[in-house]
Amino acid sequence: MKKYHKILVVGPSWVGDMVMAQSLFIALKNARPDCRIDVLAPSWTLSLLERMPEVTQAIAMPLPRGKFGLIERIKLGKSLRPEGYDQAILLPNSWKSAIPTFFADIPVRTGYIGEYRWGLLNDARKLDKKRLTMTVQRFVALGLPKDAKLPPVCPTPALTISKDRQQAVIDKFKLISSPRILALCPGAEYGPAKRWPTEYYAEVARHKIDQGWQVWLFGSEKDKADAAQINKAASGLCTDFTGRTSLAEAVDLMSLVNNVVTNDSGLMHVAAALDKKIIAIYGSSDPGFTPPLNDKAQVISLNLDCAPCFKRECPLGHTHCLTGITPDRVLQLIALTEAEPT
Structure with missing residues:
Protein backbone atom coordinates (compact mmCIF):
# COMPACT_ATOMS: atom_id res chain seq x y z
CA MET A 1 0.00 0.00 0.00
CA LYS A 2 1.25 3.49 -0.85
CA LYS A 3 2.27 5.62 2.09
CA TYR A 4 1.26 8.84 0.35
CA HIS A 5 -1.12 10.24 -2.19
CA LYS A 6 0.96 11.00 -5.26
CA ILE A 7 -0.19 14.11 -7.10
CA LEU A 8 0.96 15.62 -10.40
CA VAL A 9 0.13 19.31 -10.76
CA VAL A 10 0.27 20.78 -14.26
CA GLY A 11 1.56 24.24 -13.50
CA PRO A 12 0.90 27.62 -15.13
CA SER A 13 3.25 29.42 -17.51
CA TRP A 14 3.46 32.84 -15.85
CA VAL A 15 5.79 33.74 -12.96
CA GLY A 16 3.03 35.31 -10.87
CA ASP A 17 0.67 32.40 -11.40
CA MET A 18 3.37 29.91 -10.42
CA VAL A 19 3.96 31.80 -7.19
CA MET A 20 0.22 31.76 -6.46
CA ALA A 21 0.16 28.03 -7.21
CA GLN A 22 2.19 27.52 -4.04
CA SER A 23 -0.99 28.25 -2.10
CA LEU A 24 -2.44 25.08 -3.63
CA PHE A 25 0.67 23.07 -2.77
CA ILE A 26 0.54 24.25 0.85
CA ALA A 27 -3.19 23.49 1.07
CA LEU A 28 -2.59 19.96 -0.25
CA LYS A 29 0.13 19.37 2.32
CA ASN A 30 -2.03 20.78 5.11
CA ALA A 31 -4.81 18.35 4.19
CA ARG A 32 -2.50 15.36 3.77
CA PRO A 33 1.03 15.90 5.08
CA ASP A 34 2.30 12.61 3.64
CA CYS A 35 1.29 13.41 0.06
CA ARG A 36 3.90 13.80 -2.67
CA ILE A 37 3.52 16.73 -5.06
CA ASP A 38 5.29 16.78 -8.42
CA VAL A 39 4.83 19.73 -10.77
CA LEU A 40 4.97 19.67 -14.57
CA ALA A 41 5.89 23.18 -15.67
CA PRO A 42 7.96 25.25 -18.13
CA SER A 43 11.67 24.84 -17.50
CA TRP A 44 12.17 28.52 -16.63
CA THR A 45 9.84 28.16 -13.62
CA LEU A 46 11.82 25.32 -12.06
CA SER A 47 13.95 27.70 -9.99
CA LEU A 48 10.76 28.94 -8.32
CA LEU A 49 9.64 25.39 -7.60
CA GLU A 50 13.02 24.64 -6.03
CA ARG A 51 12.19 27.30 -3.46
CA MET A 52 8.85 25.71 -2.57
CA PRO A 53 9.46 23.00 0.04
CA GLU A 54 6.08 21.39 -0.63
CA VAL A 55 7.20 20.27 -4.11
CA THR A 56 9.05 16.95 -4.29
CA GLN A 57 9.99 17.02 -7.97
CA ALA A 58 9.75 19.59 -10.74
CA ILE A 59 9.37 18.15 -14.23
CA SER A 79 6.70 8.46 -20.03
CA LEU A 80 5.00 9.47 -16.77
CA ARG A 81 3.06 6.20 -16.37
CA PRO A 82 5.75 4.50 -14.24
CA GLU A 83 5.40 7.28 -11.64
CA GLY A 84 2.01 5.89 -10.66
CA TYR A 85 0.29 9.17 -9.89
CA ASP A 86 -3.03 8.95 -8.05
CA GLN A 87 -4.31 12.35 -9.17
CA ALA A 88 -3.51 15.10 -11.63
CA ILE A 89 -4.55 18.70 -10.96
CA LEU A 90 -4.50 20.94 -14.02
CA LEU A 91 -4.13 24.66 -13.39
CA PRO A 92 -4.14 25.78 -17.06
CA ASN A 93 -7.56 25.66 -18.72
CA SER A 94 -6.29 24.63 -22.14
CA TRP A 95 -7.18 21.40 -23.92
CA LYS A 96 -3.57 20.59 -24.71
CA SER A 97 -2.48 20.80 -21.07
CA ALA A 98 -4.74 17.84 -20.26
CA ILE A 99 -3.30 15.50 -22.91
CA PRO A 100 -0.23 14.27 -20.96
CA THR A 101 -2.25 13.45 -17.84
CA PHE A 102 -4.74 11.42 -19.90
CA PHE A 103 -2.02 9.34 -21.54
CA ALA A 104 -0.22 8.96 -18.20
CA ASP A 105 -3.21 6.85 -17.10
CA ILE A 106 -3.71 8.96 -13.99
CA PRO A 107 -6.98 7.70 -12.47
CA VAL A 108 -8.25 11.09 -11.19
CA ARG A 109 -7.75 14.10 -13.46
CA THR A 110 -9.04 17.33 -11.93
CA GLY A 111 -9.46 20.66 -13.65
CA TYR A 112 -11.91 23.28 -14.83
CA ILE A 113 -13.88 22.44 -17.94
CA GLY A 114 -11.98 25.07 -19.91
CA GLU A 115 -11.76 24.26 -23.62
CA TYR A 116 -14.45 21.57 -23.55
CA ARG A 117 -12.10 18.88 -22.27
CA TRP A 118 -14.65 16.57 -20.60
CA GLY A 119 -13.13 13.57 -22.35
CA LEU A 120 -9.69 14.29 -20.93
CA LEU A 121 -10.84 15.14 -17.40
CA ASN A 122 -12.85 12.80 -15.19
CA ASP A 123 -13.10 15.21 -12.28
CA ALA A 124 -14.23 18.22 -14.30
CA ARG A 125 -15.18 21.31 -12.33
CA LYS A 126 -17.32 24.20 -13.49
CA LEU A 127 -15.64 27.48 -12.59
CA ASP A 128 -17.92 29.71 -10.51
CA LYS A 129 -16.35 33.12 -11.14
CA LYS A 130 -18.73 34.84 -8.74
CA ARG A 131 -17.60 32.76 -5.78
CA LEU A 132 -14.01 32.33 -6.89
CA THR A 133 -13.11 35.93 -7.70
CA MET A 134 -9.33 35.52 -7.28
CA THR A 135 -6.87 33.43 -9.25
CA VAL A 136 -5.40 31.95 -6.08
CA GLN A 137 -8.86 30.83 -4.93
CA ARG A 138 -9.40 29.04 -8.22
CA PHE A 139 -6.11 27.19 -7.83
CA VAL A 140 -6.73 26.14 -4.22
CA ALA A 141 -10.31 25.04 -4.93
CA LEU A 142 -9.02 22.39 -7.34
CA GLY A 143 -7.27 20.70 -4.45
CA LEU A 144 -10.51 20.36 -2.51
CA PRO A 145 -13.45 17.96 -2.93
CA LYS A 146 -16.14 19.02 -5.36
CA ASP A 147 -18.59 19.75 -2.55
CA ALA A 148 -16.16 21.81 -0.47
CA LYS A 149 -17.30 25.17 0.84
CA LEU A 150 -16.19 28.04 -1.40
CA PRO A 151 -14.31 30.33 -1.50
CA PRO A 152 -11.52 28.36 0.15
CA VAL A 153 -9.02 29.54 2.71
CA CYS A 154 -5.83 30.27 0.76
CA PRO A 155 -2.46 29.81 2.47
CA THR A 156 0.09 32.53 1.81
CA PRO A 157 2.91 31.64 -0.62
CA ALA A 158 6.32 31.59 1.06
CA LEU A 159 9.47 31.03 -0.97
CA THR A 160 12.43 29.70 0.99
CA ILE A 161 15.83 31.31 0.59
CA SER A 162 19.12 29.94 1.86
CA LYS A 163 22.01 32.01 3.18
CA ASP A 164 24.27 30.26 0.68
CA ARG A 165 22.18 31.45 -2.25
CA GLN A 166 22.09 34.97 -0.89
CA GLN A 167 25.85 35.01 -0.46
CA ALA A 168 26.33 33.64 -3.97
CA VAL A 169 24.54 36.61 -5.56
CA ILE A 170 26.27 39.06 -3.23
CA ASP A 171 29.62 37.70 -4.36
CA LYS A 172 28.70 37.49 -8.05
CA PHE A 173 27.46 41.08 -8.29
CA LYS A 174 29.97 42.46 -5.74
CA LEU A 175 27.23 43.98 -3.59
CA ILE A 176 27.62 45.99 -0.41
CA SER A 177 25.11 45.08 2.27
CA SER A 178 22.80 47.80 3.51
CA PRO A 179 19.80 48.03 5.82
CA ARG A 180 18.06 50.29 3.30
CA ILE A 181 17.60 48.82 -0.17
CA TYR A 190 1.46 41.90 -20.25
CA GLY A 191 1.85 45.37 -21.73
CA PRO A 192 2.25 49.14 -21.23
CA ALA A 193 -1.19 49.60 -19.66
CA LYS A 194 0.23 47.93 -16.55
CA ARG A 195 3.44 50.00 -16.37
CA TRP A 196 3.78 53.05 -14.15
CA PRO A 197 5.69 55.80 -16.03
CA THR A 198 9.48 55.47 -16.00
CA GLU A 199 9.88 59.13 -15.05
CA TYR A 200 7.83 58.45 -11.91
CA TYR A 201 10.05 55.52 -11.00
CA ALA A 202 13.05 57.79 -11.60
CA GLU A 203 11.71 60.42 -9.20
CA VAL A 204 11.26 57.80 -6.50
CA ALA A 205 14.78 56.51 -7.16
CA ARG A 206 16.35 59.97 -6.94
CA HIS A 207 14.56 60.76 -3.71
CA LYS A 208 15.57 57.55 -1.95
CA ILE A 209 19.17 57.75 -3.17
CA ASP A 210 19.36 61.27 -1.74
CA GLN A 211 18.25 59.78 1.59
CA GLY A 212 21.09 57.26 1.51
CA TRP A 213 19.22 54.25 0.15
CA GLN A 214 20.48 51.81 -2.43
CA VAL A 215 18.08 51.44 -5.36
CA TRP A 216 18.07 48.19 -7.33
CA LEU A 217 16.28 47.82 -10.67
CA PHE A 218 14.74 44.44 -11.52
CA GLY A 219 13.34 43.09 -14.76
CA SER A 220 13.91 41.00 -17.84
CA GLU A 221 15.79 41.78 -21.04
CA LYS A 222 12.63 43.51 -22.29
CA ASP A 223 12.80 46.00 -19.42
CA LYS A 224 16.38 47.15 -20.04
CA ALA A 225 15.42 50.31 -21.94
CA ASP A 226 13.03 51.50 -19.21
CA ALA A 227 15.57 50.66 -16.51
CA ALA A 228 18.26 52.57 -18.40
CA GLN A 229 16.04 55.66 -18.53
CA ILE A 230 15.40 55.43 -14.79
CA ASN A 231 19.07 54.99 -14.02
CA LYS A 232 20.10 57.86 -16.30
CA THR A 242 17.56 44.04 -15.68
CA GLY A 243 18.56 41.39 -18.21
CA ARG A 244 21.61 40.42 -16.11
CA THR A 245 20.12 37.71 -13.89
CA SER A 246 18.40 34.39 -14.11
CA LEU A 247 15.02 34.15 -12.44
CA ALA A 248 16.70 32.25 -9.60
CA GLU A 249 19.21 35.05 -9.06
CA ALA A 250 16.47 37.68 -9.20
CA VAL A 251 14.59 35.84 -6.45
CA ASP A 252 17.68 35.60 -4.26
CA LEU A 253 18.53 39.27 -4.84
CA MET A 254 14.96 40.30 -4.05
CA SER A 255 15.27 38.48 -0.73
CA LEU A 256 17.93 41.03 0.28
CA VAL A 257 15.85 44.20 -0.20
CA ASN A 258 13.68 46.06 2.29
CA MET A 268 5.41 41.58 -7.53
CA HIS A 269 4.22 38.10 -6.59
CA VAL A 270 7.80 36.98 -5.98
CA ALA A 271 8.33 39.91 -3.61
CA ALA A 272 5.08 39.10 -1.82
CA ALA A 273 6.13 35.47 -1.36
CA LEU A 274 9.40 36.75 0.14
CA ASP A 275 7.34 38.72 2.69
CA LYS A 276 8.63 42.10 1.55
CA LYS A 277 7.07 45.51 2.12
CA ILE A 278 5.43 46.18 -1.21
CA ILE A 279 3.76 49.11 -2.92
CA ALA A 280 1.89 47.57 -5.83
CA ILE A 281 0.67 49.88 -8.58
CA TYR A 282 -2.35 48.79 -10.61
CA GLY A 283 -3.51 50.31 -13.88
CA SER A 284 -5.45 48.21 -16.37
CA SER A 285 -5.58 45.12 -14.15
CA ASP A 286 -7.73 44.33 -11.12
CA PRO A 287 -6.13 44.21 -7.65
CA GLY A 288 -9.08 42.13 -6.51
CA PHE A 289 -8.26 39.39 -9.02
CA THR A 290 -4.49 39.02 -8.64
CA PRO A 291 -3.45 40.95 -5.51
CA PRO A 292 -0.05 40.54 -3.88
CA LEU A 293 -0.58 37.81 -1.29
CA ASN A 294 1.17 39.51 1.59
CA ASP A 295 -0.16 41.40 4.62
CA LYS A 296 2.63 43.97 4.23
CA ALA A 297 1.57 44.91 0.69
CA GLN A 298 -0.06 48.25 -0.03
CA VAL A 299 -2.03 48.47 -3.24
CA ILE A 300 -2.55 51.70 -5.16
CA SER A 301 -5.40 51.75 -7.67
CA LEU A 302 -7.34 54.86 -8.67
CA ASN A 303 -10.50 52.84 -9.40
CA LEU A 304 -11.37 54.95 -12.42
CA ASP A 305 -14.61 54.30 -14.28
CA CYS A 306 -12.64 52.91 -17.22
CA ALA A 307 -10.62 50.50 -15.06
CA PRO A 308 -9.92 47.69 -14.90
CA CYS A 309 -10.05 47.27 -18.67
CA PHE A 310 -7.54 44.37 -18.79
CA LEU A 322 -1.33 55.13 -13.98
CA THR A 323 -0.28 58.73 -14.59
CA GLY A 324 -2.69 59.86 -11.88
CA ILE A 325 -0.68 57.95 -9.25
CA THR A 326 2.00 60.45 -8.26
CA PRO A 327 5.54 59.68 -7.05
CA ASP A 328 4.79 61.72 -3.91
CA ARG A 329 2.05 59.29 -2.98
CA VAL A 330 4.39 56.33 -3.37
CA LEU A 331 7.14 58.05 -1.39
CA GLN A 332 4.72 58.79 1.42
CA LEU A 333 3.78 55.12 1.63
CA ILE A 334 7.43 54.08 1.71
CA ALA A 335 8.06 56.55 4.52
CA LEU A 336 5.22 55.06 6.55
CA THR A 337 6.87 51.64 6.46
CA GLU A 338 10.45 52.71 7.19
CA ALA A 339 10.05 52.54 10.96
CA GLU A 340 8.42 49.10 10.78
CA PRO A 341 10.51 45.91 11.15
CA THR A 342 11.25 44.01 7.93
Whole structure:
Protein backbone atom coordinates (compact mmCIF):
# COMPACT_ATOMS: atom_id res chain seq x y z
CA MET A 1 0.00 0.00 0.00
CA LYS A 2 1.25 3.49 -0.85
CA LYS A 3 2.27 5.62 2.09
CA TYR A 4 1.26 8.84 0.35
CA HIS A 5 -1.12 10.24 -2.19
CA LYS A 6 0.96 11.00 -5.26
CA ILE A 7 -0.19 14.11 -7.10
CA LEU A 8 0.96 15.62 -10.40
CA VAL A 9 0.13 19.31 -10.76
CA VAL A 10 0.27 20.78 -14.26
CA GLY A 11 1.56 24.24 -13.50
CA PRO A 12 0.90 27.62 -15.13
CA SER A 13 3.25 29.42 -17.51
CA TRP A 14 3.46 32.84 -15.85
CA VAL A 15 5.79 33.74 -12.96
CA GLY A 16 3.03 35.31 -10.87
CA ASP A 17 0.67 32.40 -11.40
CA MET A 18 3.37 29.91 -10.42
CA VAL A 19 3.96 31.80 -7.19
CA MET A 20 0.22 31.76 -6.46
CA ALA A 21 0.16 28.03 -7.21
CA GLN A 22 2.19 27.52 -4.04
CA SER A 23 -0.99 28.25 -2.10
CA LEU A 24 -2.44 25.08 -3.63
CA PHE A 25 0.67 23.07 -2.77
CA ILE A 26 0.54 24.25 0.85
CA ALA A 27 -3.19 23.49 1.07
CA LEU A 28 -2.59 19.96 -0.25
CA LYS A 29 0.13 19.37 2.32
CA ASN A 30 -2.03 20.78 5.11
CA ALA A 31 -4.81 18.35 4.19
CA ARG A 32 -2.50 15.36 3.77
CA PRO A 33 1.03 15.90 5.08
CA ASP A 34 2.30 12.61 3.64
CA CYS A 35 1.29 13.41 0.06
CA ARG A 36 3.90 13.80 -2.67
CA ILE A 37 3.52 16.73 -5.06
CA ASP A 38 5.29 16.78 -8.42
CA VAL A 39 4.83 19.73 -10.77
CA LEU A 40 4.97 19.67 -14.57
CA ALA A 41 5.89 23.18 -15.67
CA PRO A 42 7.96 25.25 -18.13
CA SER A 43 11.67 24.84 -17.50
CA TRP A 44 12.17 28.52 -16.63
CA THR A 45 9.84 28.16 -13.62
CA LEU A 46 11.82 25.32 -12.06
CA SER A 47 13.95 27.70 -9.99
CA LEU A 48 10.76 28.94 -8.32
CA LEU A 49 9.64 25.39 -7.60
CA GLU A 50 13.02 24.64 -6.03
CA ARG A 51 12.19 27.30 -3.46
CA MET A 52 8.85 25.71 -2.57
CA PRO A 53 9.46 23.00 0.04
CA GLU A 54 6.08 21.39 -0.63
CA VAL A 55 7.20 20.27 -4.11
CA THR A 56 9.05 16.95 -4.29
CA GLN A 57 9.99 17.02 -7.97
CA ALA A 58 9.75 19.59 -10.74
CA ILE A 59 9.37 18.15 -14.23
CA ALA A 60 10.25 20.36 -17.16
CA MET A 61 7.60 20.62 -19.88
CA PRO A 62 9.57 19.87 -23.08
CA LEU A 63 7.36 22.02 -25.30
CA PRO A 64 7.52 25.83 -25.49
CA ARG A 65 4.50 27.85 -24.43
CA GLY A 66 1.86 27.98 -27.16
CA LYS A 67 3.06 24.94 -29.12
CA PHE A 68 0.45 22.21 -29.47
CA GLY A 69 2.77 19.27 -30.18
CA LEU A 70 0.21 16.47 -29.91
CA ILE A 71 2.67 13.62 -30.46
CA GLU A 72 5.17 15.06 -27.97
CA ARG A 73 2.44 15.48 -25.36
CA ILE A 74 1.28 11.91 -25.82
CA LYS A 75 4.85 10.64 -25.47
CA LEU A 76 5.31 12.77 -22.37
CA GLY A 77 2.19 11.32 -20.81
CA LYS A 78 3.27 7.74 -21.52
CA SER A 79 6.70 8.46 -20.03
CA LEU A 80 5.00 9.47 -16.77
CA ARG A 81 3.06 6.20 -16.37
CA PRO A 82 5.75 4.50 -14.24
CA GLU A 83 5.40 7.28 -11.64
CA GLY A 84 2.01 5.89 -10.66
CA TYR A 85 0.29 9.17 -9.89
CA ASP A 86 -3.03 8.95 -8.05
CA GLN A 87 -4.31 12.35 -9.17
CA ALA A 88 -3.51 15.10 -11.63
CA ILE A 89 -4.55 18.70 -10.96
CA LEU A 90 -4.50 20.94 -14.02
CA LEU A 91 -4.13 24.66 -13.39
CA PRO A 92 -4.14 25.78 -17.06
CA ASN A 93 -7.56 25.66 -18.72
CA SER A 94 -6.29 24.63 -22.14
CA TRP A 95 -7.18 21.40 -23.92
CA LYS A 96 -3.57 20.59 -24.71
CA SER A 97 -2.48 20.80 -21.07
CA ALA A 98 -4.74 17.84 -20.26
CA ILE A 99 -3.30 15.50 -22.91
CA PRO A 100 -0.23 14.27 -20.96
CA THR A 101 -2.25 13.45 -17.84
CA PHE A 102 -4.74 11.42 -19.90
CA PHE A 103 -2.02 9.34 -21.54
CA ALA A 104 -0.22 8.96 -18.20
CA ASP A 105 -3.21 6.85 -17.10
CA ILE A 106 -3.71 8.96 -13.99
CA PRO A 107 -6.98 7.70 -12.47
CA VAL A 108 -8.25 11.09 -11.19
CA ARG A 109 -7.75 14.10 -13.46
CA THR A 110 -9.04 17.33 -11.93
CA GLY A 111 -9.46 20.66 -13.65
CA TYR A 112 -11.91 23.28 -14.83
CA ILE A 113 -13.88 22.44 -17.94
CA GLY A 114 -11.98 25.07 -19.91
CA GLU A 115 -11.76 24.26 -23.62
CA TYR A 116 -14.45 21.57 -23.55
CA ARG A 117 -12.10 18.88 -22.27
CA TRP A 118 -14.65 16.57 -20.60
CA GLY A 119 -13.13 13.57 -22.35
CA LEU A 120 -9.69 14.29 -20.93
CA LEU A 121 -10.84 15.14 -17.40
CA ASN A 122 -12.85 12.80 -15.19
CA ASP A 123 -13.10 15.21 -12.28
CA ALA A 124 -14.23 18.22 -14.30
CA ARG A 125 -15.18 21.31 -12.33
CA LYS A 126 -17.32 24.20 -13.49
CA LEU A 127 -15.64 27.48 -12.59
CA ASP A 128 -17.92 29.71 -10.51
CA LYS A 129 -16.35 33.12 -11.14
CA LYS A 130 -18.73 34.84 -8.74
CA ARG A 131 -17.60 32.76 -5.78
CA LEU A 132 -14.01 32.33 -6.89
CA THR A 133 -13.11 35.93 -7.70
CA MET A 134 -9.33 35.52 -7.28
CA THR A 135 -6.87 33.43 -9.25
CA VAL A 136 -5.40 31.95 -6.08
CA GLN A 137 -8.86 30.83 -4.93
CA ARG A 138 -9.40 29.04 -8.22
CA PHE A 139 -6.11 27.19 -7.83
CA VAL A 140 -6.73 26.14 -4.22
CA ALA A 141 -10.31 25.04 -4.93
CA LEU A 142 -9.02 22.39 -7.34
CA GLY A 143 -7.27 20.70 -4.45
CA LEU A 144 -10.51 20.36 -2.51
CA PRO A 145 -13.45 17.96 -2.93
CA LYS A 146 -16.14 19.02 -5.36
CA ASP A 147 -18.59 19.75 -2.55
CA ALA A 148 -16.16 21.81 -0.47
CA LYS A 149 -17.30 25.17 0.84
CA LEU A 150 -16.19 28.04 -1.40
CA PRO A 151 -14.31 30.33 -1.50
CA PRO A 152 -11.52 28.36 0.15
CA VAL A 153 -9.02 29.54 2.71
CA CYS A 154 -5.83 30.27 0.76
CA PRO A 155 -2.46 29.81 2.47
CA THR A 156 0.09 32.53 1.81
CA PRO A 157 2.91 31.64 -0.62
CA ALA A 158 6.32 31.59 1.06
CA LEU A 159 9.47 31.03 -0.97
CA THR A 160 12.43 29.70 0.99
CA ILE A 161 15.83 31.31 0.59
CA SER A 162 19.12 29.94 1.86
CA LYS A 163 22.01 32.01 3.18
CA ASP A 164 24.27 30.26 0.68
CA ARG A 165 22.18 31.45 -2.25
CA GLN A 166 22.09 34.97 -0.89
CA GLN A 167 25.85 35.01 -0.46
CA ALA A 168 26.33 33.64 -3.97
CA VAL A 169 24.54 36.61 -5.56
CA ILE A 170 26.27 39.06 -3.23
CA ASP A 171 29.62 37.70 -4.36
CA LYS A 172 28.70 37.49 -8.05
CA PHE A 173 27.46 41.08 -8.29
CA LYS A 174 29.97 42.46 -5.74
CA LEU A 175 27.23 43.98 -3.59
CA ILE A 176 27.62 45.99 -0.41
CA SER A 177 25.11 45.08 2.27
CA SER A 178 22.80 47.80 3.51
CA PRO A 179 19.80 48.03 5.82
CA ARG A 180 18.06 50.29 3.30
CA ILE A 181 17.60 48.82 -0.17
CA LEU A 182 14.67 49.72 -2.41
CA ALA A 183 13.76 47.48 -5.33
CA LEU A 184 12.00 49.01 -8.34
CA CYS A 185 10.24 46.69 -10.80
CA PRO A 186 9.23 48.89 -13.76
CA GLY A 187 8.29 46.06 -16.13
CA ALA A 188 5.10 44.12 -16.76
CA GLU A 189 5.13 41.37 -19.35
CA TYR A 190 1.46 41.90 -20.25
CA GLY A 191 1.85 45.37 -21.73
CA PRO A 192 2.25 49.14 -21.23
CA ALA A 193 -1.19 49.60 -19.66
CA LYS A 194 0.23 47.93 -16.55
CA ARG A 195 3.44 50.00 -16.37
CA TRP A 196 3.78 53.05 -14.15
CA PRO A 197 5.69 55.80 -16.03
CA THR A 198 9.48 55.47 -16.00
CA GLU A 199 9.88 59.13 -15.05
CA TYR A 200 7.83 58.45 -11.91
CA TYR A 201 10.05 55.52 -11.00
CA ALA A 202 13.05 57.79 -11.60
CA GLU A 203 11.71 60.42 -9.20
CA VAL A 204 11.26 57.80 -6.50
CA ALA A 205 14.78 56.51 -7.16
CA ARG A 206 16.35 59.97 -6.94
CA HIS A 207 14.56 60.76 -3.71
CA LYS A 208 15.57 57.55 -1.95
CA ILE A 209 19.17 57.75 -3.17
CA ASP A 210 19.36 61.27 -1.74
CA GLN A 211 18.25 59.78 1.59
CA GLY A 212 21.09 57.26 1.51
CA TRP A 213 19.22 54.25 0.15
CA GLN A 214 20.48 51.81 -2.43
CA VAL A 215 18.08 51.44 -5.36
CA TRP A 216 18.07 48.19 -7.33
CA LEU A 217 16.28 47.82 -10.67
CA PHE A 218 14.74 44.44 -11.52
CA GLY A 219 13.34 43.09 -14.76
CA SER A 220 13.91 41.00 -17.84
CA GLU A 221 15.79 41.78 -21.04
CA LYS A 222 12.63 43.51 -22.29
CA ASP A 223 12.80 46.00 -19.42
CA LYS A 224 16.38 47.15 -20.04
CA ALA A 225 15.42 50.31 -21.94
CA ASP A 226 13.03 51.50 -19.21
CA ALA A 227 15.57 50.66 -16.51
CA ALA A 228 18.26 52.57 -18.40
CA GLN A 229 16.04 55.66 -18.53
CA ILE A 230 15.40 55.43 -14.79
CA ASN A 231 19.07 54.99 -14.02
CA LYS A 232 20.10 57.86 -16.30
CA ALA A 233 17.64 60.16 -14.55
CA ALA A 234 19.12 59.00 -11.24
CA SER A 235 22.64 59.96 -12.36
CA GLY A 236 23.56 56.30 -12.83
CA LEU A 237 23.42 55.64 -9.10
CA CYS A 238 20.98 52.71 -9.28
CA THR A 239 22.16 49.11 -9.47
CA ASP A 240 20.58 47.79 -12.64
CA PHE A 241 19.92 44.03 -12.70
CA THR A 242 17.56 44.04 -15.68
CA GLY A 243 18.56 41.39 -18.21
CA ARG A 244 21.61 40.42 -16.11
CA THR A 245 20.12 37.71 -13.89
CA SER A 246 18.40 34.39 -14.11
CA LEU A 247 15.02 34.15 -12.44
CA ALA A 248 16.70 32.25 -9.60
CA GLU A 249 19.21 35.05 -9.06
CA ALA A 250 16.47 37.68 -9.20
CA VAL A 251 14.59 35.84 -6.45
CA ASP A 252 17.68 35.60 -4.26
CA LEU A 253 18.53 39.27 -4.84
CA MET A 254 14.96 40.30 -4.05
CA SER A 255 15.27 38.48 -0.73
CA LEU A 256 17.93 41.03 0.28
CA VAL A 257 15.85 44.20 -0.20
CA ASN A 258 13.68 46.06 2.29
CA ASN A 259 10.98 47.72 0.19
CA VAL A 260 9.61 47.08 -3.28
CA VAL A 261 7.76 49.40 -5.66
CA THR A 262 6.29 47.41 -8.49
CA ASN A 263 3.73 47.15 -11.21
CA ASP A 264 1.29 44.24 -11.22
CA SER A 265 3.82 41.68 -12.44
CA GLY A 266 5.43 38.34 -11.74
CA LEU A 267 8.12 40.03 -9.67
CA MET A 268 5.41 41.58 -7.53
CA HIS A 269 4.22 38.10 -6.59
CA VAL A 270 7.80 36.98 -5.98
CA ALA A 271 8.33 39.91 -3.61
CA ALA A 272 5.08 39.10 -1.82
CA ALA A 273 6.13 35.47 -1.36
CA LEU A 274 9.40 36.75 0.14
CA ASP A 275 7.34 38.72 2.69
CA LYS A 276 8.63 42.10 1.55
CA LYS A 277 7.07 45.51 2.12
CA ILE A 278 5.43 46.18 -1.21
CA ILE A 279 3.76 49.11 -2.92
CA ALA A 280 1.89 47.57 -5.83
CA ILE A 281 0.67 49.88 -8.58
CA TYR A 282 -2.35 48.79 -10.61
CA GLY A 283 -3.51 50.31 -13.88
CA SER A 284 -5.45 48.21 -16.37
CA SER A 285 -5.58 45.12 -14.15
CA ASP A 286 -7.73 44.33 -11.12
CA PRO A 287 -6.13 44.21 -7.65
CA GLY A 288 -9.08 42.13 -6.51
CA PHE A 289 -8.26 39.39 -9.02
CA THR A 290 -4.49 39.02 -8.64
CA PRO A 291 -3.45 40.95 -5.51
CA PRO A 292 -0.05 40.54 -3.88
CA LEU A 293 -0.58 37.81 -1.29
CA ASN A 294 1.17 39.51 1.59
CA ASP A 295 -0.16 41.40 4.62
CA LYS A 296 2.63 43.97 4.23
CA ALA A 297 1.57 44.91 0.69
CA GLN A 298 -0.06 48.25 -0.03
CA VAL A 299 -2.03 48.47 -3.24
CA ILE A 300 -2.55 51.70 -5.16
CA SER A 301 -5.40 51.75 -7.67
CA LEU A 302 -7.34 54.86 -8.67
CA ASN A 303 -10.50 52.84 -9.40
CA LEU A 304 -11.37 54.95 -12.42
CA ASP A 305 -14.61 54.30 -14.28
CA CYS A 306 -12.64 52.91 -17.22
CA ALA A 307 -10.62 50.50 -15.06
CA PRO A 308 -9.92 47.69 -14.90
CA CYS A 309 -10.05 47.27 -18.67
CA PHE A 310 -7.54 44.37 -18.79
CA LYS A 311 -6.08 45.77 -22.02
CA ARG A 312 -2.40 45.60 -22.95
CA GLU A 313 -2.56 49.21 -24.16
CA CYS A 314 -4.89 51.94 -22.97
CA PRO A 315 -7.90 51.95 -25.34
CA LEU A 316 -8.40 55.66 -24.56
CA GLY A 317 -4.77 56.53 -25.23
CA HIS A 318 -4.03 58.30 -21.93
CA THR A 319 -3.39 55.71 -19.14
CA HIS A 320 -4.76 58.11 -16.54
CA CYS A 321 -5.13 55.09 -14.24
CA LEU A 322 -1.33 55.13 -13.98
CA THR A 323 -0.28 58.73 -14.59
CA GLY A 324 -2.69 59.86 -11.88
CA ILE A 325 -0.68 57.95 -9.25
CA THR A 326 2.00 60.45 -8.26
CA PRO A 327 5.54 59.68 -7.05
CA ASP A 328 4.79 61.72 -3.91
CA ARG A 329 2.05 59.29 -2.98
CA VAL A 330 4.39 56.33 -3.37
CA LEU A 331 7.14 58.05 -1.39
CA GLN A 332 4.72 58.79 1.42
CA LEU A 333 3.78 55.12 1.63
CA ILE A 334 7.43 54.08 1.71
CA ALA A 335 8.06 56.55 4.52
CA LEU A 336 5.22 55.06 6.55
CA THR A 337 6.87 51.64 6.46
CA GLU A 338 10.45 52.71 7.19
CA ALA A 339 10.05 52.54 10.96
CA GLU A 340 8.42 49.10 10.78
CA PRO A 341 10.51 45.91 11.15
CA THR A 342 11.25 44.01 7.93
